[in-house]
Amino acid sequence: MDPVALFTLQLLNALSLSALLFFIALGLTLIFGIMRVINFAHGAIYMLGAYVGVTTQTLTGSFALSLVLAPLAAALLGLAFERSALTRLYAREHSAFLLVTFGLALALTEAIRLAWGPDPRQAELPAALAGIVFVLDEPFPVYRLVLIGAGAAAALALWLLLHRTRLGLLMRAASQNAAMTAALGNDVAAVRAAVFALACGLAALGGALAAPLFTAYIGLGTSVIIDAFVIVMIGGMGSFVGTAVGSLLVGFAQTFGNFYFPELALGATYALMIAVLLLRPGGLFGREE
Amino acid sequence: MTPAAPRAVLAAIAVLAALGFVLPGYAVTLLTEAIILALFALSLDLLVGHARLVSFGHAGPWGFGAYVAAGLLLVLQLPLPVAALGAALATALVAVPVGWLCVRTTGVAFAMLSLAFAQLGYAVVFKWSAVTGGSDGLPGVPRGGGPLGLDWLATREGFHVLAALALAGAYLIARGFTVSPLGRVAAAVRENEARAQALGYDPRRTRLAVFVLSYGLAGLAGGLYAGFARYVSPELFFWTVSGHVLVMVILGGAGTLVGPMIGAMALFFLEHQLSGLTESWGLALGIVFILVVIFAPRGLMGWIEDALRRGRRASRADP
Numbered sequence: 001m002d003p004v005a006l007f008t009l010q011l012l013n014a015l016s017l018s019a020l021l022f023f024i025a026l027g028l029t030l031i032f033g034i035m036r037v038i039n040f041a042h043g044a045i046y047m048l049g050a051y052v053g054v055t056t057q058t059l060t061g062s063f064a065l066s067l068v069l070a071p072l073a074a075a076l077l078g079l080a081f082e083r084s085a086l087t088r089l090y091a092r093e094h095s096a097f098l099l100v101t102f103g104l105a106l107a108l109t110e111a112i113r114l115a116w117g118p119d120p121r122q123a124e125l126p127a128a129l130a131g132i133v134f135v136l137d138e139p140f141p142v143y144r145l146v147l148i149g150a151g152a153a154a155a156l157a158l159w160l161l162l163h164r165t166r167l168g169l170l171m172r173a174a175s176q177n178a179a180m181t182a183a184l185g186n187d188v189a190a191v192r193a194a195v196f197a198l199a200c201g202l203a204a205l206g207g208a209l210a211a212p213l214f215t216a217y218i219g220l221g222t223s224v225i226i227d228a229f230v231i232v233m234i235g236g237m238g239s240f241v242g243t244a245v246g247s248l249l250v251g252f253a254q255t256f257g258n259f260y261f262p263e264l265a266l267g268a269t270y271a272l273m274i275a276v277l278l279l280r281p282g283g284l285f286g287r288e289e
Numbered sequence: 290m291t292p293a294a295p296r297a298v299l300a301a302i303a304v305l306a307a308l309g310f311v312l313p314g315y316a317v318t319l320l321t322e323a324i325i326l327a328l329f330a331l332s333l334d335l336l337v338g339h340a341r342l343v344s345f346g347h348a349g350p351w352g353f354g355a356y357v358a359a360g361l362l363l364v365l366q367l368p369l370p371v372a373a374l375g376a377a378l379a380t381a382l383v384a385v386p387v388g389w390l391c392v393r394t395t396g397v398a399f400a401m402l403s404l405a406f407a408q409l410g411y412a413v414v415f416k417w418s419a420v421t422g423g424s425d426g427l428p429g430v431p432r433g434g435g436p437l438g439l440d441w442l443a444t445r446e447g448f449h450v451l452a453a454l455a456l457a458g459a460y461l462i463a464r465g466f467t468v469s470p471l472g473r474v475a476a477a478v479r480e481n482e483a484r485a486q487a488l489g490y491d492p493r494r495t496r497l498a499v500f501v502l503s504y505g506l507a508g509l510a511g512g513l514y515a516g517f518a519r520y521v522s523p524e525l526f527f528w529t530v531s532g533h534v535l536v537m538v539i540l541g542g543a544g545t546l547v548g549p550m551i552g553a554m555a556l557f558f559l560e561h562q563l564s565g566l567t568e569s570w571g572l573a574l575g576i577v578f579i580l581v582v583i584f585a586p587r588g589l590m591g592w593i594e595d596a597l598r599r600g601r602r603a604s605r606a607d608p
Contacts, residue, residue, distance in 0.1 A: 095343040107575025267412035
């Protein structure tokens, strides 16, 4: 294969992987921005999105509907968990939060195993998305291009939400100074609940989008959560731009690393995470606290 | 927190060791594994409970100790106790630079750093197939005997006693540390870092001491596990192992040393008994864990202590 074409295809592969990672990392960073905590259950929520997506598709035959129902289900679960469990912990230290979300990850993974069984579930792509296009005379799956578009659309939508709506304004205010935001008469508890639900919905949307590519299996969440942590730590916890850049970095490092330096790629991402945490504890685009 | 009397703990461990001669073979094997997990949980409690550094990377020293011991047993054919001690020392040694970097942070950043180091270990072991066997791991780790009757330690009962001895020794070291002057300083740093620093103590060095001790004991546990399972694989380093031992510590009661040991053994046996009976065991465990973190952060040990106190009060009021 022509090296330029090969490189271009790898580039597109990297972009589509980055787009999927962006959905899950974005939710993590939104939650961190406003609550100063890491949601360990985010990988399990992503996995839930994949399973709900597959089942919606099996029952209704509609891929589009799965992209609506999966985020909706996850957002409702997130809302219920935030209202019932997390609200009790905001006054406590952050480690309690890590532990309780880890508990949710355990419980959710087992609940999924009970509901769907141990066998992987494959989602089918609708005919319109299942084809291939020719990029520099080489075949490339259409769906991966769709993912790149979806990632870009999500980034734009979230940016508009954060910077052009009242909810976005409140989210940014609460992430800078929650006490002051509350003192000005705003309902910070409601903002927190909305952010948690939104973040869970985003992760599940990523899961539903990933299902046709990776299949839904038990363990999907445990592997992806570490990638998301790496992204959020590198980009800067709570930073929107940092998350986008971090997703691209990790997506490219994994795609090109696995292709050109398969021995070193896996370790290099963790080494990068360690270096950033030590040298710039706030991340590349975050602010140090 | 009232630490349980060390003599009672040692007596309990002696009973566990003696059970190795009474119980049927399969039960002894299970009990040996439970003892090794108790040692693993005890080592994490030093970090989580005593220094309040929530580590999500304790699979790191566990896996590292296991691979070191496997190497010593496979390549150098060393006797089992020597290999386990070698694993503990090597892990403590590596913990000095790793810890020096990790204890610059606390809270979420510490959790993420410890996690990243453990995952780095996973990546190295997974990819460096020439030395570590890659994803296949290293099978056929021998339980090396040796001179002076050490051959007995390679038997089921002998290995069981060795594990119990290691747990007793580790408990004495951990307990000795928490009541030592340095241990008291570590507690002061945990409660109020700024004040401890103002009194002239170095919070980072204090945390580093806890870190190295905790990693060394986890390396000992991992080294014993390599001899127990006779097999090591990269999964030992995976982050879910770190999560699992953290659950043991929290359910048992962080900061009590005894609680995590009880938590580890209770969880191991419950898991073993219930996972055969009901499929929803894992779901129940997750929910119980969430409830404990929210409503009973002192865990099983807190519940036991409260019950004991109530009992004492009642008996005082009775006569």
